[in-house]
Amino acid sequence: MKLWVISEEVVARFGNELGACGIELVVCSTDAIQEGANGFLLTKESDGKLLQERVQQLGTGPWLALVYGSDVPYDWADTLHTQYEHTGEYEVIRMALFTHERALLGGEPDGRWMRFLCRQLARYSLVTMVCGMREVDEALRQLPRYLAWKEQFYIELGASCDEKGISLLQVSRALGMDKRIGHGWLYPSRQDSSLIVRWLVKECRLVLQKANIQRIVLWGEDSLWEQMSSDWLAGKDVAMYTGEDKPIPNKRMTRWTLYDSWQDAIKDADLLVIGNAAGTTIAELPLSELVSRMRHSYVIDAAACFPVQEAQSYFQAYRAIGENTNVWE
Known part of the structure; x- marks a missing residue:
């Protein structure tokens, strides 16, 4: 799969992680348009102008508009979907990647590009869950909060282990035997350190x-x-x-x-x-x-x-x- 992006900066930021899913990013230009792609990768609200500019040049759709990244405003993907739902020019999908080969896709379950993207990610060993676009936004909003709460719990547990002379590593492994908790507790990409x-x-x-x-x-x-x-x-x-x-x-x-x-x-x-x-x-x-x-x-x-x-x-x-x-x- 090949998607156009608005700049080399987007390629540098997201190229590796999406490349591991079989998604190639190409900066949108006249030559790139002529070479062809499946649609656009949108990583911030201003990228939406690119869709409007390219509608007449691209011709009959639907093209894929893949909304991706943490800089996307809440509910923006759903707004784009409403905008293009009746014209049929773009199929909008909200996408998020998680660790351990998991992907979250928000959009029409029976959409042409949704089915294509699910098969594409499966070929690269990613398990996908399909839901609504706003559900993806909400999951991305709440994930850092949950991880921060979980990290705070384990740091407090670590202080307790220090006092008792026991190992937090062993205690966390023991707790992680319950699948509701899991073994990973350190949060490397934290916003608040x-x-x-x-x-x-x-x-x-x-x-x-x-x-x-x-x-x-x-x-x-x-x-x-x-x-x-x-x-x-x-x-x-x-x-x-x-x-x-x-x-x-x-x-x-x-x-x-x-x-x-x-x-x-x-x-x-x-x-x-x-x-x-x-x-x-x-x-x-x-x-x-x-x-x-x-x-x-x-x-x-x-x-x-x-x-x-x-x-x-x-x-x-x-x-x-x-x-x-x-x-x-």
Whole structure:
């Protein structure tokens, strides 16, 4: 399946995740129109103008108008559907992708493009659920709230596990045996990182009191570190790595030294602080290699990247949420 988009920015943002579903994105132009596609990908309300501009050029429909992404206004897909329902120019489908190969599709169950898209996603091993467009909007609105509530519960449970000297990892696995709960509880793409930041700062202050720490590495997306105060880092050599090996834009500003490779970032580090592991390979790295590059192997991990027993055997000290009670004593 091939869909036109309004700009290269849309291709850069959504090309990989939709490409994994067999959906190719092409910037809409006169040449692209002549080459042909199945319809349009709409990721924000202003993209709707593209549909109106291309109606006469495209000819007889219906073409697919696939509404996708978190920047789409609530109920906008349903409004588009009402607008084009009687003209037959576009079939509007609201789409959302979830982890573990799941897709949510909102639109007419018997629509031509709905049936086509369901078959397309099935070929790429995605399980689909078809519902109304507003149901997709509501699910996307409520999902971050639910995940935030769930994360807060487990952080509070982790504090209880610390007090009792038991493992949050084991308790969460036990709770997850009930299918209503599941095993995944860390929320990597959170909008509000205040709970994680508070836990990290508390644990970092403890290790700074107990060990001679001069060089600190912050590993995780910069949106997380932007929410963290820097007073506890005063006088320290602080490196930052976002989790992706790529050149750093010249105009990019940060409070700390930003590295484009993890090897350079952790060189001679005393303390590695892992905020999140989204988009990174840290959980796949050999622990021996991490340790060999650090001066002191103290690790505070809010993303639970490593099995606790393995981490304990390699690092001088390893602290994850609800694990290793009194590790700095």
